[in-house]
Amino acid sequence: MGNWQRQFGSQLRVADLLQEGTTKLQDGGIAEPRLNAEWLLSNLLRKRRAELYIDELEKPTNSDVVTKFRALIERRLQQEPLQYLTGETEFMSLPFKVTPAVLIPRPDTEILVEHTLQAISPEKAIKILDIGTGCGNIAISLAHYRPQVEIVAVDVAPEAIQLAKENAKINKVEKQIQFLVADVLGEDFVAQFDSKFDFVVSNPPYISEKEFSTLPIEVRQFEPAIALQGGDDGLTFHRRIAMVTSELLTSGGQLFLEVGYNQSQMVQRILKKSGFCSIKTFRDLAGIERVVTGAVS
Ligand SMILES: C[S@@+](CC[C@H](N)C(=O)[O-])C[C@H]1O[C@@H](n2cnc3c(N)ncnc32)[C@H](O)[C@@H]1O
Incomplete structure (x- = not known):
């Protein structure tokens, strides 16, 4: 037991516990220590973060909360991502459960979703395929955001599909989405769909072998490698998806792909080679080309 653990009894106020966690995270070099401590404590107390400040701070804590909070702080100090510790995150202002079996959704991917949404007319009933859900x-x-669309969402990881089904229920869209365990690299991938799609969207694994070893520990050690590694040059999945979707899209159908910070040019070339036209790119908030889209004629 460390000094900081011995120092406090179980009758700490919530405010004291919050401060204790913040200091510990700050000393351990964790960025945004106060915010991290607030997320962990509010999640444990089943309160919203803002609620901590409304009527919780002066309340005494119970020993169970103190023990659990300290254990979470220790795990955070080992750089375990905050979202795995709380088991939840937000994406496109919607709630999602996350576990170490899935990648934690990134704000960059909201750019992919926003541009896909813009391309879908709000009245038209269409079919979409999401690869690597x-x-x-x-x-x-x-x-x-488009209640008229029907979606098939696939992933090679059964645990991911199980969790995605739970998230669809939480967000009350389970009737619109069919979830399938499927391997986009497998030979029979195209054969398992009995009709074509108007849109294909994907944020595939795209970290190259060389780059993987340079990722922060928080990502490399805790997020699933299968969700990150895109082969030698990081583009194995982009090539494969361009190939299979040229067969799976209806005439005029569109592919939307997320790409790594330096991959836009190469992915545009891949789409051209696979026969896509009207190729365009969209930038993220940092000005990096983050989405490449193309249509089949
Ligand atoms: C970068 S993550 C994207 C996850 C999520 N769509 C997102 O945007 O946060 C890539 C996903 O592709 C899945 N994946 C990896 N290899 C695959 C394969 N061969 N076939 C289908 N999905 C695969 C991983 O399990 C992972 O969930």
């Missing part, structure tokens, strides 16, 4: 964040957001 993870926790279901892309498919579920599209279904939520």
Whole structure:
């Protein structure tokens, strides 16, 4: 037991516990220590973060909360991502459960969803395929903001599909989405769909082998490698998706792909080679080309 643990009894106020966690995280070099401590404590107390400040701070804590909070702080100090510790995150202003079996949805991917949403007319009933759905964040957001669309969402990881189904229920879009365990690299991938799609969307694994070893520990050690590694040059999935979707899209159908910070040019070339036209790119908030889209004629 460390000094900081011995120092406090179980009758700490919430404010004291929050400060204790913040100091510990700050000393351990964790960015935004106060915010991290607030998320962990509010999640444990089943309160919203803002509620901590309304009527919780002066309340005494119970020993169970103190023990659990300290254990979470220790895990955060080992750089375990905050979202895995709380088991939840937000994407496109919607709630999602996350576990270490899935990638934590990133704000960059909201750019992919926003541009896909813009391309879908709000009245038209269309079919969309989401490849590598993870926790279901892309498919579920599209279904939520375009209630007329039907989506098939696939992932090679059964645990991801299980979680995505739960998230679809949480967000009340389960009737719009069919979830399938499927391997986009497998030979029979195209054969398992009995009709074509108007849109294909994907945020595939795209970290190259060389780059993988340079990722922060928080990502490399805790997020699933299968969700990150895109082969030698990071583009294995983009090539494969361009190939299979040229067969899976209806005439005029569109592919939307997320790409790494330095991959836009190469992915545009891949789409051209696979016969796509009207190729365009969209930038993220940092000005990086983050989405590449193309249509089949
Ligand atoms: C970068 S993550 C994207 C997750 C989620 N769609 C998002 O945007 O946060 C890539 C996903 O592709 C899945 N994946 C990896 N290899 C695959 C394969 N061969 N076939 C289908 N999905 C695969 C991973 O399990 C992971 O969920």
